[in-house]
Amino acid sequence: MGSGDKWVDRNSGPVVRPYALTGGRTEPADGEVLDLITVIVAARTAGEIDDAIRLSPEHRKILGLCRRQVTLADVASDMALPVGVVRVLLADLIQEGRITVVPRRAGGQQPSTDLLKEVLHGLHAL
Amino acid sequence: MGLSSPAGPERPYAARHSIRFRFGTMVIVPTACLVVLWGVLVTFGTGLDDHMSSLTHQQLAEMSVLVGGGLVVVIAGVILMGSFARRLSRDIGDLGAMAQHLADEQLPQAVERLRRGEEVALPDARPLQPRTRSKELGQAAAAIANLQHTTLAAAAGEARVRNGLRQVFISLARRNQSLLERQLRLIDALEQKASDPAALADLFSLDHLTTRMRRHAESLTILSGAAPGRSWSEPIPVIDVIRGAMAEVEDYKRVTVLTRAEDAVAGPAVADMIHLLAELIENAALFSPSDTRVEVRAERVANGFAIEIDDRGLGIGPEQLNDINQQLADPPDFDLANADRLGLFVGGKLAARHSVRISLRPSPYGGTSAVVLMPASIVVPAAEAGAAPPPAAQPGNAETGPLDLRSADRLALTGHRPPQPPVTAPPPRQAPPDGPVRNSQPSAGTYRGLPRRTRQASLSPHFKDSPAAAGRPPGAGSLPSSEHTPEQARDLAAALQSGWRRGRQAEPADAQPAASIWPAVGQDSGPPQSEE
Amino acid sequence: MGSTLSDGGADGPLTAFKIVIAGGFGAGKTTLVSAISEVRPLNTEEALSSASVSFDDLSGVGSKTTTTVAMDFGRITMGARLVLYLFGTPGQERFWFMWDELCFGALGAVILADTRRLDDCFPSVDYFEKRQLPFIVAINCFDDAPHYDPADVRIALDLDPRVPAVLCDARQAGSVKQVLITLVEHILSSRSSGGSEPWPTQAATGSRL
Numbered sequence: 001m002g003s004g005d006k007w008v009d010r011n012s013g014p015v016v017r018p019y020a021l022t023g024g025r026t027e028p029a030d031g032e033v034l035d036l037i038t039v040i041v042a043a044r045t046a047g048e049i050d051d052a053i054r055l056s057p058e059h060r061k062i063l064g065l066c067r068r069q070v071t072l073a074d075v076a077s078d079m080a081l082p083v084g085v086v087r088v089l090l091a092d093l094i095q096e097g098r099i100t101v102v103p104r105r106a107g108g109q110q111p112s113t114d115l116l117k118e119v120l121h122g123l124h125a126l
Numbered sequence: 127m128g129l130s131s132p133a134g135p136e137r138p139y140a141a142r143h144s145i146r147f148r149f150g151t152m153v154i155v156p157t158a159c160l161v162v163l164w165g166v167l168v169t170f171g172t173g174l175d176d177h178m179s180s181l182t183h184q185q186l187a188e189m190s191v192l193v194g195g196g197l198v199v200v201i202a203g204v205i206l207m208g209s210f211a212r213r214l215s216r217d218i219g220d221l222g223a224m225a226q227h228l229a230d231e232q233l234p235q236a237v238e239r240l241r242r243g244e245e246v247a248l249p250d251a252r253p254l255q256p257r258t259r260s261k262e263l264g265q266a267a268a269a270i271a272n273l274q275h276t277t278l279a280a281a282a283g284e285a286r287v288r289n290g291l292r293q294v295f296i297s298l299a300r301r302n303q304s305l306l307e308r309q310l311r312l313i314d315a316l317e318q319k320a321s322d323p324a325a326l327a328d329l330f331s332l333d334h335l336t337t338r339m340r341r342h343a344e345s346l347t348i349l350s351g352a353a354p355g356r357s358w359s360e361p362i363p364v365i366d367v368i369r370g371a372m373a374e375v376e377d378y379k380r381v382t383v384l385t386r387a388e389d390a391v392a393g394p395a396v397a398d399m400i401h402l403l404a405e406l407i408e409n410a411a412l413f414s415p416s417d418t419r420v421e422v423r424a425e426r427v428a429n430g431f432a433i434e435i436d437d438r439g440l441g442i443g444p445e446q447l448n449d450i451n452q453q454l455a456d457p458p459d460f461d462l463a464n465a466d467r468l469g470l471f472v473g474g475k476l477a478a479r480h481s482v483r484i485s486l487r488p489s490p491y492g493g494t495s496a497v498v499l500m501p502a503s504i505v506v507p508a509a510e511a512g513a514a515p516p517p518a519a520q521p522g523n524a525e526t527g528p529l530d531l532r533s534a535d536r537l538a539l540t541g542h543r544p545p546q547p548p549v550t551a552p553p554p555r556q557a558p559p560d561g562p563v564r565n566s567q568p569s570a571g572t573y574r575g576l577p578r579r580t581r582q583a584s585l586s587p588h589f590k591d592s593p594a595a596a597g598r599p600p601g602a603g604s605l606p607s608s609e610h611t612p613e614q615a616r617d618l619a620a621a622l623q624s625g626w627r628r629g630r631q632a633e634p635a636d637a638q639p640a641a642s643i644w645p646a647v648g649q650d651s652g653p654p655q656s657e658e
Numbered sequence: 659m660g661s662t663l664s665d666g667g668a669d670g671p672l673t674a675f676k677i678v679i680a681g682g683f684g685a686g687k688t689t690l691v692s693a694i695s696e697v698r699p700l701n702t703e704e705a706l707s708s709a710s711v712s713f714d715d716l717s718g719v720g721s722k723t724t725t726t727v728a729m730d731f732g733r734i735t736m737g738a739r740l741v742l743y744l745f746g747t748p749g750q751e752r753f754w755f756m757w758d759e760l761c762f763g764a765l766g767a768v769i770l771a772d773t774r775r776l777d778d779c780f781p782s783v784d785y786f787e788k789r790q791l792p793f794i795v796a797i798n799c800f801d802d803a804p805h806y807d808p809a810d811v812r813i814a815l816d817l818d819p820r821v822p823a824v825l826c827d828a829r830q831a832g833s834v835k836q837v838l839i840t841l842v843e844h845i846l847s848s849r850s851s852g853g854s855e856p857w858p859t860q861a862a863t864g865s866r867l
Contacts, residue, residue, distance in 0.1 A: 007303075012356040013310050015366045015396075017337050018317055019330040020373035026323040026330060033323070035763055037674040037743050057365060069672035073731060073743055077697070082317040084326040102671045111675065111765065113849060119675060119765070120842045122736025126694070126835050319748070321759045576806065576814035577777040584780035585788060586754050 018085050021058055026084055028091030036073045036083070039102040040090065042066040058089055066099055145215035149208060157204055161197065217258035225270050236278055240285035292350045299346035303355045306340040334378070341374040341404060344397075345472060354397040361390035361506040364424055368433065371403035372422070377411040385424040388508035389431055395504040398476040405469045406435050406484070406496045414439030414493055431505040437493040447486055447494075454484045480504050676743040677841065678761050679730065680786070681770030682778025686798045686828035687746040688730045690770060694834045695732025695744060742838075747782070757785060766792035766841050770828065773797060773806050776814060783815055792845045795823040796837045820848065 028034070042063050055063075058079065065075050076086040093099040104111075143151075258264055313333045320326040344354045362370075364387055372381045391399055403422075410420045414437040424433045442450070450470060457474030477484050481501045489495035571578050679687045692698060730746025745760050761767065769782045779795075786793040797811055808823040817823060822840050827833040 007307055007356045009358055009360065012307060013314055015358075015362055015370040015400075017333055017370075017373040019333055020369050020378060024330060024334075024379050026326040028323070036745070036759075037676045037763070039672045039674050041672075057363070071674045071741070071743070074733070077731060082320065082326070084317070084320050084323065104671075104673055113846065115673065116765075116842060116846050118740055119736070119742060120839060120846070122734075122740055122742070123835055123839045123842065125736070126734070126831075319753055319756065321756055573814040574806075574810050575804070576773065576810060577780075578814050579777070579780045579783060579816050581816060582784050582788065584777075585784040586781065588754050589757075589785060589788060 018082055021056065021081070022085055022088045025088050028087050029095045030091055032091070034072050034087055034090065034101070036076075037071045039069050039071050039104075040066055040075070040094075040099050041069045041102055043098055043100050056089075059093060062086070062089055062093060063098060069102055145211060145218070149211045153207055153211075154204060157200060161200055165193075214260070214263075217260060217263050220258065221263060221266055221270065224267065228270065228274050233274065233277055233281075237281045240281050241288075295346055295350040296352045299343050299350065300355060302343040303340060303347070306336055306343060307355075309336050310340065334373070337374055338376065341401070345401060348398075348401060348472065348476070349468075354401065356397050358393040358396040361392050362396045363388065363390045364431065364433070364505070367391050367396060367399050368403060368422055368424060371400045372407055374400070374404045375408045375411060377408075377416070377420075380411055380416070380418070381407060381420045381422060383422045383424075385422075387424050387426060387431070389426060390506040390508075391500070392504045392506055395480045395500075398479060399482075399500070399504075402473050402476045402482070402484075402498065403433065403435075405473045406498065409469060410435050410437035410439075410494070410496065413437060413442075418493075426505075426507075427499070429499060430502045431500045433498040433500070435496045435498075436489045436491065438489075438491045439493040441488050441493050442486065447488070451485050454486075670739055672739055672741060674741050674743060676745055676760075676764045677838065678745055678747060678764050678767040678791075679770060680747045680767055680779070680782035680793075681798075682772055682775055685770040685772040685775075685778065686800075687770055690768075690796075690798075690826075690828035690834050690837075691730045691732035691744045691746055693829055693831045694734060694838075696735060697731075697733050761786075761789060761791055764791060766794075766845050768837055768841055769793055769795045770826075771795050771797045771811060771815075772800065773803050773811065774800065776811070780815075783817070792841070792848060794821060794837070794841045794844055796826040796828075797823065799825060799827050820844075 061079060062075055065078055072086065076083045079086055090099065094101065313329060313336060317326065317329050320329055348354055365383065365385055368383050372378050372383065407420060407422065414420065418438040421436045422433065453470055454474045454477065457471060457478055473484060483499040484496065486494055486496050679690055681687050732744040734742040736742060747760060748756050767786050769779050771779045795811065795815065795817065797808060808825060812823040822844050824837060824840055826837045
């Protein structure tokens with residue numbers, strides 16, 4: 001300890017603390033807690049990000065990441081933010097209609113046998 | 127506290143005159159009068175005037191010479207005295223000038239240098255060699271030199287004490303900050319792992335508190351004249367600097383940041399700017415009603431980059447505004463008596479360090495606008511900053527990108543291995559075992575050297591259903607109270623499920639009610655769903 | 659709100675699955691995931707825990723090894739419409755609450771067993787049995803571990819006879835691929851055989867927590 005202590009760059013953590021990214025909110029806007037592998041994508045009719053002044057840099061970055069289909073896990077990992085924070089930001093965008101959740105291909109609680117066979121096939125092909 | 131004049135009967139000073147004048151009044155005039163008097167007495171007292179006519183020329187001449195000689199002696203005496211007095215006057219004047227020089231220039235300069243922390247050589251007690259040859263005056267000069275020495279020694283002593291105090295502050299503040307940084311890293315990790323919003327909210331509160339504590343620790347470091355503990359080597363986007371400052375303020379939820387600017391603040395100025403803005407934002411929030419917003423705008427201007435902080439409070443009166451602006455433009459020395467204006471002092475000092483101009487003015491909403499003008503020297507324009515602006519948080523995984531078809535070059539089936547994490551050999555066994563924590567399981571013996579599992583004996587009590595008593599081994603003991611109340615757990619389950627449902631198409635009409643939300647194989651509830 | 663069907667692109671909607679990788683501390687979960695993942699997982703658990711027993715000394719550790727998704731996280735893309743995620747379970751006991759979230763909706767699990775500390779994986783076996791999540795046991799081959807026949811391990815673990823127990827080398831992508839294939843085949847075959855017998859300790863499927 002002593003006068004040598006210095007915290008340079010990321011050693012002092014993020015410049016903006018996580019709570020400041022969501023204004024202290026931890027509940028997603030619509031109350032739904034998305035599972036980690038929920039697939040999301042930016043809506044086609046997303047419209048201009050002209051009123052960008054209301055979107056924070058993180059919102060915009062998420063929109064950028066969602067140009068192709070990705071999962072929540074991917075986004076959280078790329079953003080390097082806690083999943084809880086990403087969920088809140090994502091819910092904001094979903095509520096504004098800028099991002100939509102991609103429903104699973106086959107319904108039902110369990111994945112269909114066909115899907116499983118696809119997975120198997122995909123694994124074999126690795 | 128401090129110096130005070132001793133109380134006592136005041137001696138009225140008689141008016142003072144120069145030595146010359148006094149010489150004139152006390153020597154020349156009386157002597158002249160005495161000479162005249164003597165002349166008059168002699169002339170009229172001895173009846174000389176009667177004999178004047180009967181005197182011969184020679185006798186007259188002799189008398190004149192006598193009288194003249196006497197006068198000359200007297201005048202010579204007066205002149206000699208005068209010269210002596212003049213020399214004395216000059217010497218004393220020298221002494222006076224010397225003392226004046228000490229008081230007006232030398233001592234203040236030395237004290238100033240001591241205050242800045244520089245070394246000052248204490249002069250000898252007797253280097254002052256006035257021209258005087260008088261012993262008394264020499265002693266007076268020595269006394270003055272002594273005085274100077276003593277004063278300087280006292281000032282140096284004070285400076286030492288003050289310096290020592292500063293070092294103590296810096297050391298304490300650093301230690302504090304060190305602990306708080308560690309606490310923040312811990313909180314960072316916990317926030318990563320928090321899964322439900324309620325837990326994250328608690329962590330946010332903790333985070334906020336800790337961040338404010340860190341700010342104050344760093345402020346103390348700055349006040350004591352040392353550099354802040356945090357520093358940045360790369361430019362940081364202005365919007366992040368503003369939000370970083372906002373996060374250090376108690377009422378951060380009332381603050382709105384409105385900017386499209388993509389410029390960045392140069393690395394060396396980031397820490398100071400965060401503190402500066404935090405002071406101003408905090409002031410804005412403090413002096414406005416708690417249901418009003420504080421708005422922060424930022425944009426590039428001709429003279430650099432401007433950040434404006436508007437509050438909707440009552441505003442500040444024009445004279446006080448003037449006063450504050452004065453202090454901000456020209457921060458006075460840190461006068462500890464001004465403790466209530468601390469924020470102002472810090473702000474002013476930080477601004478001065480980077481040639482940042484701060485000015486307060488009334489805002490159109492009736493409150494106050496604080497405008498911070500950063501010179502172009504500490505702002506990096508968007509074009510250069512924008513190449514790969516560091517995100518507000520840390521960068522994530524390497525190599526992530528849009529999903530691509532088959533990154534065959536990365537999937538090594540043989541040979542080339544992706545870089546391994548550092549732990550390849552198992553580390554020494556740590557106390558906490560894996561996952562759903564085991565109870566102290568009753569030993570079921572071993573099988574060929576391997577421990578045997580007793581079914582469901584190792585499951586964490588948090589996962590045990592209250593009704594599922596069947597099959598629980600006798601030694602399990604009573605359930606400790608769960609930190610996750612059943613309600614919370616149910617809420618989480620419900621939230622997850624609805625989120626999960628989001629990711630599926632509408633359920634088929636004959637879907638089983640969500641008896642078990644686990645899409646498990648082999649449910650009791652009947653044959654598995656056939657594919658749709 | 660989320661009812662707008664988005665096809666997400668010319669290829670159709672993307673489907674994501676997850677497989678949970680469980681196992682004791684140091685059993686090799688991170689190794690397994692990184693052997694096959696197209697993204698490099700950054701593991702907080704082992705990096706932190708190998709430095710100290712708990713979170714006591716985080717100076718300098720956090721910035722380099724923080725994982726945002728808070729666990730070993732790997733990804734395997736299979737074509738434009740299918741992606742498989744591998745999530746490692748957290749090792750520390752205090753993160754028990756993450757298990758349910760992790761395992762929710764998972765295809766199945768791989769329990770990585772270390773024969774030197776077999777009892778470390780007992781809680782995982784208990785958990786997946788309770789949650790009725792399909793799983794297999796993969797016995798990781800460590801250089802200094804005594805060699806065991808999978809049959810011995812299966813007896814020690816008191817596994818249901820239909821649950822596969824296989825040997826694997828978590829460092830080799832080929833071996834890991836085989837493990838995952840075994841799991842998916844197990845899931846498929848369990849379905850076609852029409853369900854399994856309830857375990858003796860199986861909780862009523864109605865209640866969850």
